[in-house]
Amino acid sequence: MGGLLNWYDENARPLPWRIQEVSPWETLLAEIIMQQTRMETGLPYWERIRKAYPNPQSLANDSEENLMLLWQGCGYYARARNLYKLAVTLGEEDLPTEYDELLKLPGIGPYTAAAISSICHNQPVACVDGNIRRVLSRIHAMDLTPSQLNSKATERLDISRPGDWNQAMMELGSQVCTPRNPSCSECPVNSTCGGMASGNPESWPIKKKKKQVSMSLVALVIHNLEGVHLIERTGKTLGGLWGIPLAEVGTESDDLLQNRDVKHIGTIKHDFTHRKLFVDVYTTNPRTGEMVTNPDNAPLSSLDRKILSLVDAV
Numbered sequence: 001m002g003g004l005l006n007w008y009d010e011n012a013r014p015l016p017w018r019i020q021e022v023s024p025w026e027t028l029l030a031e032i033i034m035q036q037t038r039m040e041t042g043l044p045y046w047e048r049i050r051k052a053y054p055n056p057q058s059l060a061n062d063s064e065e066n067l068m069l070l071w072q073g074c075g076y077y078a079r080a081r082n083l084y085k086l087a088v089t090l091g092e093e094d095l096p097t098e099y100d101e102l103l104k105l106p107g108i109g110p111y112t113a114a115a116i117s118s119i120c121h122n123q124p125v126a127c128v129d130g131n132i133r134r135v136l137s138r139i140h141a142m143d144l145t146p147s148q149l150n151s152k153a154t155e156r157l158d159i160s161r162p163g164d165w166n167q168a169m170m171e172l173g174s175q176v177c178t179p180r181n182p183s184c185s186e187c188p189v190n191s192t193c194g195g196m197a198s199g200n201p202e203s204w205p206i207k208k209k210k211k212q213v214s215m216s217l218v219a220l221v222i223h224n225l226e227g228v229h230l231i232e233r234t235g236k237t238l239g240g241l242w243g244i245p246l247a248e249v250g251t252e253s254d255d256l257l258q259n260r261d262v263k264h265i266g267t268i269k270h271d272f273t274h275r276k277l278f279v280d281v282y283t284t285n286p287r288t289g290e291m292v293t294n295p296d297n298a299p300l301s302s303l304d305r306k307i308l309s310l311v312d313a314v
């Protein structure tokens with residue numbers, strides 16, 4: 001794979017952190033945001049969050065809710081909660097430079113620790129993410145276990161430029177060895193690729209069927225001209241955000257709607273990774289004691305924003 005770094009030097013996209021000096025903290029923000037968010041969606045979040053929090057101390061001195069406000073719409077909110085915990089854990093300390101020390105911090109797994117230690121500190125640690133898994137599985141024309149992936153990635157790592165090598169592998173996966181229609185004729189490693197030789201590189205890695213469960217929910221938008229009644233979300237998916245009261249259709253939704261003068265205004269569909277939601281949206285006026293607030297000032301998920309857009313459209 002000798003040509004990979006040359007290819008990367010000539011073809012790497014001019015991403016903001018590649019064309020300007022950025023700190024390890026800013027690199028960490030980029031790695032955390034871009035791992036589960038598409039680049040074009042994630043870039044404005046990266047810009048916004050690094051400007052608001054130029055170092056871990058500035059985040060630790062702010063509230064988690066303010067971080068959630070900046071993060072809303074980016075999805076996978078556990079990342080933001082862990083980032084906040086990480087900043088608080090660091091206190092006045094800088095981010096560690098060593099892989100093993102990075103791994104001890106909240107929200108930092110093997111991929112992120114390898115990325116930070118190699119890209120920011122030139123340490124010879126190989127990264128394995130979804131793109132690299134696809135490239136390596138195709139080159140070897142086999143489905144590789146996590147430990148096989150780690151050893152193959154480590155064997156190939158160019159220790160003279162480990163950070164660039166890791167980025168080159170990821171760039172190859174995202175720009176050339178794409179999930180569908182890989183551009184094998186333009187690939188710098190095509191002369192040694194078993195997947196290309198097989199004539200069907202898309203066979204690897206073997207795709208696992210995603211199980212998506214359908215759920216029917218009811219949302220009750222309690223509002224007046226001054227604002228909307230919001231509740232604090234809990235749980236892994238949306239914890240740390242605020243939102244519209246929701247209930248699963250059945251006794252829970254009966255409880256939510258009972259003894260209220262409600263109006264059904266429509267149904268929305270929303271996909272999470274493992275769940276497809278069908279949400280019947282109702283509106284009503286606040287009861288005494290139900291506080292309302294301006295939803296523009298609260299950290300809401302894209303599901304809640306979708307529900308509120310339906311209310312605005314009626």
Ligand code: SF4
Nearest residue numbers: 177184187190193201
């Ligand atoms: S030759 Fe094709 S399948 Fe093999 S690594 Fe390159 S793009 Fe992927």
